[in-house]
Amino acid sequence: MTDFWNDEPHLKEKLETVSSTIENTVATAHGFIRPILLEHVQSVGKMLRPTLVLITSTLGEHSVTDDAIRVASVIELIHLASLVHDDIIDSATTRRGKSTIYAKLGAKQAVLAGDFLLAKALLLTSGKERGMDSRVVSAALSRLCESELEQDAGQGDFFIPRHAYLRRIAGKTASLFALSCYAGVALQEAEPLKLMLCHRIGYCMGMAFQIQDDILDYTGNSSKLGKNTGNDLKCGIPTLPLIYALEQEQMDGTTELRDLLQSSKTPLKQKTVDRALHLVASLDGVQKAQILAESYKMRALSDMKRLGHPQVERQLGNLLAKLSKRSV
Numbered sequence: 001m002t003d004f005w006n007d008e009p010h011l012k013e014k015l016e017t018v019s020s021t022i023e024n025t026v027a028t029a030h031g032f033i034r035p036i037l038l039e040h041v042q043s044v045g046k047m048l049r050p051t052l053v054l055i056t057s058t059l060g061e062h063s064v065t066d067d068a069i070r071v072a073s074v075i076e077l078i079h080l081a082s083l084v085h086d087d088i089i090d091s092a093t094t095r096r097g098k099s100t101i102y103a104k105l106g107a108k109q110a111v112l113a114g115d116f117l118l119a120k121a122l123l124l125t126s127g128k129e130r131g132m133d134s135r136v137v138s139a140a141l142s143r144l145c146e147s148e149l150e151q152d153a154g155q156g157d158f159f160i161p162r163h164a165y166l167r168r169i170a171g172k173t174a175s176l177f178a179l180s181c182y183a184g185v186a187l188q189e190a191e192p193l194k195l196m197l198c199h200r201i202g203y204c205m206g207m208a209f210q211i212q213d214d215i216l217d218y219t220g221n222s223s224k225l226g227k228n229t230g231n232d233l234k235c236g237i238p239t240l241p242l243i244y245a246l247e248q249e250q251m252d253g254t255t256e257l258r259d260l261l262q263s264s265k266t267p268l269k270q271k272t273v274d275r276a277l278h279l280v281a282s283l284d285g286v287q288k289a290q291i292l293a294e295s296y297k298m299r300a301l302s303d304m305k306r307l308g309h310p311q312v313e314r315q316l317g318n319l320l321a322k323l324s325k326r327s328v
Contacts, residue, residue, distance in 0.1 A: 003321070004046045008315065011054060014069060018050045021073040022080075025120050033113060036104055039118075041080055043098055048209070048319070050076045054197050055315045059307065060188025066135035070124060071183050077121035079176055082144060084114035089152045090235055136186075140179040147171030156236035156266040160257075162243050169210040170203070177206030197303045201316065204300035209323055210291040214239035216326075218277055218286050230273040236266035240292065242276075245285030257283065297324060 004190050005012035019042075026037045055070035056244050076296035084101050086092070093103040096111055102110040147168045154160065179204030217232045218241050218308065249257050257279040264272045297320055304313045 001046040005051075007318075011051060011315070014054050014065070014072075015047050015050060017069050018047065018054075019044060019075060021069060022077060025073070025077070025119070025124055028120075028171040029116065030233050033072060033109075033116070036101060037113060037117070039098075040084070040101055040113075041077075043096060044076070044080075045096065047076060048323075049079055049176055051319065052202055052205075052316075053184040055186030055312055056162075056181050057187050059185045059194060059198070059312055060190055062188050067132045067187050068184060071187065072180075072199075074121045074124050075176065075180050077117050077124065078141065078207055081114045081117035081121065082092070082148070082176075084110055085148065086116065088114075089148065089155075092235075104259075114180055136179060138180060140175040141170035147175075151237065158236070158238045158242060158261045159237050160243070162240070162247070165238065165240055165243055166207075169207060169214075171212075173210035174203045174206030177209065178202035181205075194307065200299050201303045205298045205316075205320060205323075206322070208293045208296040208300065211240055211289055211296070212323065212326070215241060215286055215289050215293070217241075218280060226246065229233065233276055234266070234268045234270075234273050236268070240289040241280050241285035243285075244288040245280040245283035248283040248285070248288075249279075254284075293324075297304040 022041050023038060026041050027034065029037050047098060053075060054068055057064050057258075087095060087100040087102040088107050091102070092100050094100060100110075101113050104110075105113065141287060147170070151168055151172065161162060178199045179202070181198040185198040190198075201300060214232065217230060217239060220229055228234070233242065237304065245257060249255065254304040257276065260279070268276070300320060301317060304316050307313060
């Protein structure tokens with residue numbers, strides 16, 4: 001557990017229980033895979049998705065702590081499984097400065113390790129969680145898988161329209177954020193308006209988070225990120241700063257960035273990546289991406305006020321502020 005939640009000791013205590021639940025679940029694995037999976041789940045980041053479950057689960061009068069911790073653990077296991085599969089797709093050998101399961105085991109066994117985590121997530125659900133709708137969970141998982149398939153199939157195609165990128169990140173990231181916020185308040189059997197608001201808050205937070213993450217690939221500190229700046233670009237993954245830069249270049253009637261990418265094969269050479277990073281910055285791609293991320297943030301803040309719960313509004317607002325300022 002990082003120091004990210006030191007200012008919210010009550011939340012941090014619950015998140016530690018979530019971590020223990022996940023570790024105990026994975027510890028049932030046998031053979032050589034057990035220590036590898038345990039290391040993967042122990043190197044958790046900020047545990048954003050479980051936190052959203054825990055926060056929104058307080059939007060009611062029922063005592064649902066145990067269910068909230070279990071649901072939070074399920075969603076985090078799904079996220080951790082998706083990271084394993086992400087690393088296979090990206091051929092990533094490190095994550096947060098540590099070797100990935102893909103690097104240790106190869107693609108075939110890493111796929112099975114990710115599938116194992118998904119299976120454990122399903123086993124952890126009791127099927128009796130108050131108010132939880134399996135259709136919402138299924139829809140989020142479907143969107144996650146579809147977005148990963150679309151990104152993998154389109155790897156190396158830098159020239160996608162903005163709406164295609166937004167659809168991808170809505171499925172890849174925002175769907176789990178939305179599910180997390182929805183799942184927490186659903187445990188309270190809340191009225192439809194609160195369910196809708198929480199789902200939309202999670203969606204907007206997820207969109208802002210992923211856009212900010214993609215911006216960091218252009219502006220972040222490589223040592224803090226645990227990967228080289230421009231890694232997505234190098235691997236042939238188009239993200240919002242690049243898309244905005246290409247749009248601006250088209251409006252300007254120039255083609256240097258487009259020509260550079262069209263004449264290069266993925267993975268891009270570092271010299272090509274460095275030149276592309278410079279061009280994206282000069283074409284205001286990063287600045288425009290930051291403006292869109294801010295618009296999603298403002299939508300989320302507006303919906304938080306409509307919840308009519310000062311503590312939840314404060315906690316969600318503080319989390320959003322932290323994510324907006326992060327450099328890793």
